[in-house]
Amino acid sequence: MDTSQQEHFQKIISDRFVAIEAELKGLEQGTEVISPDVSIGRLSRLDAMQHQQIALANKRRCEEERGRLHEAERRLRDGTFGTCLRCQGSIAVERLEIQPDAVTCVPCAQR
Numbered sequence: 635m636d637t638s639q640q641e642h643f644q645k646i647i648s649d650r651f652v653a654i655e656a657e658l659k660g661l662e663q664g665t666e667v668i669s670p671d672v673s674i675g676r677l678s679r680l681d682a683m684q685h686q687q688i689a690l691a692n693k694r695r696c697e698e699e700r701g702r703l704h705e706a707e708r709r710l711r712d713g714t715f716g717t718c719l720r721c722q723g724s725i726a727v728e729r730l731e732i733q734p735d736a737v738t739c740v741p742c743a744q745r
């Protein structure tokens with residue numbers, strides 16, 4: 635992978651970080667603890683708790699992706715970005731464009 639490609643992927647990763655931060659910010663209000671004395675009725679309380687569970691799951695997913703993106707940045711720096719961890723072959727650029735945190739090539743991912 636040459637320097638211009640590395641810069642290209644650094645930008646994709648940076649953009650993902652911005653998007654994740656924005657999503658996490660939006661999820662913050664959804665993950666607040668629901669106070670038991672809030673008089674919103676039983677059904678809407680269940681509803682609120684369900685929404686909270688979804689928000690928490692989304693938050694976890696965002697945080698996991700953020701962790702993988704930090705790893706991808708590290709691989710960009712040490713020159714192993716785009717190299718499959720399993721077969722040491724090259725990961726298709728098209729795959730990395732969509733999923734910059736991918737650590738395996740498509741054939742290995744499907745194995």
Ligand SMILES: [Zn+2]
Nearest residue numbers: 718721739742
């Ligand atoms: Zn592979």
